[in-house]
Amino acid sequence: SQTIHQWPATLVQPVGSPLSLECTVEGTSNPNLYWYRQAAGRGLQLLFYSVGIGQISSEVPQNLSASRPQDRQFILSSKKLLLSDSGFYLCAREAGLAEAFFGQGTRLTVV
Amino acid sequence: AQSVTQPDIHITVSEGASLELRCNYSYGATPYLFWYVQSPGQGLQLLLKYFSGDTLVQGIKGFEAEFKRSQSSFNLRKPSVHWSDAAEYFCAVVLFNNAGNMLTFGGGTRLMVKP
Numbered sequence: 001s002q003t004i005h006q007w008p009a010t011l012v013q014p015v016g017s018p019l020s021l022e023c024t025v026e027g028t029s030n031p032n033l034y035w036y037r038q039a040a041g042r043g044l045q046l047l048f049y050s051v052g053i054g055q056i057s058s059e060v061p062q063n064l065s066a067s068r069p070q071d072r073q074f075i076l077s078s079k080k081l082l083l084s085d086s087g088f089y090l091c092a093r094e095a096g097l098a099e100a101f102f103g104q105g106t107r108l109t110v111v
Numbered sequence: 112a113q114s115v116t117q118p119d120i121h122i123t124v125s126e127g128a129s130l131e132l133r134c135n136y137s138y139g140a141t142p143y144l145f146w147y148v149q150s151p152g153q154g155l156q157l158l159l160k161y162f163s164g165d166t167l168v169q170g171i172k173g174f175e176a177e178f179k180r181s182q183s184s185f186n187l188r189k190p191s192v193h194w195s196d197a198a199e200y201f202c203a204v205v206l207f208n209n210a211g212n213m214l215t216f217g218g219g220t221r222l223m224v225k226p
Binding site: 044104107 | 117155160214
């Protein structure tokens with residue numbers, strides 16, 4: 001199975017509130033995992049990637065952080081959301097030969 | 112630095128017409144190349160990929176793409192577009208480093224299909 005679970009599907013949060021988006025994957029152990037953000041009318045921006053438990057690399061300095069507490073769990077967080085954090089967040093796992101499988105995404109609106 | 116460019120942000124075609132979506136990459140070697148499709152509010156689905164060998168690759172849903180090294184391009188084509196093809200299409204290349212394989216995406220091309 002290559003299933004990737006993301007929740008919630010949609011989220012509306014006020015500015016300054018915290019954020020926690022969760023991604024869990026099924027299938028092989030120790031997958032490489034990724035968080036992407038897609039802002040309105042723009043392409044996908046790689047935010048974080050993880051090659052294992054507790055190993056997080058950030059691609060872009062920002063208001064967000066990521067954690068990987070378990071092998072198949074990848075969490076995207078923020079202590080205080082900004083309006084500019086609004087977007088469509090996608091979790092992905094590497095699926096061999098650089099191919100990626102994506103979750104269904106979480107649409108975050110910061111108001 | 113590696114980059115992927117999709118010159119067309121929006122494209123509108125009539126149903127039944129042919130389609131070509133452009134993708135250019137900047138990379139020091141022959142990259143691994145991908146096309147993904149995203150339906151509204153959904154995640155991304157892989158259409159096709161190129162690693163090596165035959166430069167014309169076939170994908171799902173009747174799509175194909177041709178790798179042209181001389182032009183650093185990997186354009187996506189379909190001979191006859193269906194209304195259900197309306198979606199956003201992303202070209203991507205993979206960057207290999209010690210931390211794993213990371214996809215770098217182009218800005219996307221939104222395809223609209225007229226009846």
